Amino acid sequence: MSPRLPLLLLTLATVLASLRSSRSTCDFPQDNAGGTARNIRGLFVFGSSLVDNGNNNDLVTLAKANYTPYGIDFPWVSRGGGEVGGDEEVVNGVDYASGGSGILDDTGLVAGRVTSLNQQIWNFETVTLPELENRVGCKSAELLANYVFVVGTGGNDYTLNYFLLGSNHNVSLQLFTANLTASLSRQLERLYGLGGRKFVLMSVYPIGCTPMAMARKGSGSGSGCAEYLNRAAQMFNTGIRSATDELNGKLPGAGFVVVNTYKIVRDIIARPHSMGFNNTDSPCCEVKPVSEGGDGALCVRGGKTCEDRGVYVYFDGSHPTEAVNVHMATKAFVSGRPAEVYPFNVSRLSQL
């Protein structure tokens, strides 16, 4: 549970840091998250590898990225780590995300140990919350309105659970998806019950268009996206959009927004050049293909990377580059289009 945050979140945190107010009576340290004070003090982040900052490093799992070339453009890594600890950092937020994990407790177990979303929320509740209340001197009900809760999960419930080869699932995709979104709603309500008020949900990406999914589909790269995965993602995304409406309607004082990363990434893939990209289908780093006994997903240890990382959509076989993350974070914060961030943007959410 290191408080270091991956890029998408750093970008969000930077913009949010400029928007804080001191409405509450909680005694926040002067300098937390830096910047001029408005009402956002930090981020709590839950989810999968898309938002994991290294929490799997000590777990027995294949889902790790604690080796080069991962982190090649991450300023704190290139400066040599900069491990930070202690209660001062807790006030800036904590990232609980775990690569390979999903909404369901059994998702990702195929890769080894992961920290499920339920366990992540439990860690927040039992470890961070008491420490934070103690540090800031007020109760969670007052405290947590000053934080944004980012939840980015769901894709692995399909790729590392439902669609797993040999997995003996008896339920239809519809029923499975309804179960997933209902579980996620309950988990979000639990965070609301603890005092969370501002929530940013990430939709599931076009998981059928990753280099790994396209390679697994067969006939080599350039064979197009695996549409069965994209259909599942879209079904899930429709579900969380309805869940968002429902939660916004029934939970007083709360704001839930969904960032439509599905659309944002597909828009890049459809018209890459207009957004500064020129490679949409191959990993920037060296990946060992499934056809050669590799996983097709993660960078090879110490492997080479493409020269111009800023023009690639995917860094490895299944995760987008920093350039794509910056693009998504910016859309999340400023976009006025409900098709991109629904029902309103994170800038507005932060001012609730």
Ligand SMILES: *[C@@H]1O[C@H](CO)[C@@H](O)[C@H](O)[C@H]1NC(C)=O
């Ligand atoms: C799937 O269905 C079969 C036959 O109806 C049943 O025996 C089995 O327990 C079911 N498996 C699960 C995981 O529900």
Ligand SMILES: *[C@@H]1O[C@H](CO)[C@@H](O)[C@H](O)[C@H]1NC(C)=O
């Ligand atoms: C729904 O998910 C729960 C676990 O969260 C599981 O026990 C149950 O079997 C699932 N039902 C369906 C229809 O998938």
Ligand SMILES: *[C@@H]1O[C@H](CO)[C@@H](O)[C@H](O)[C@H]1NC(C)=O
């Ligand atoms: C992509 O961009 C790189 C660097 O800007 C350039 O060298 C390369 O020729 C471009 N490739 C295509 C297909 O446009």
Ligand SMILES: *[C@@H]1O[C@H](CO)[C@@H](O)[C@H](O)[C@H]1NC(C)=O
């Ligand atoms: C966010 O959305 C609002 C409308 O809800 C819009 O007025 C505003 O320009 C958008 N961008 C920012 C940075 O607030």
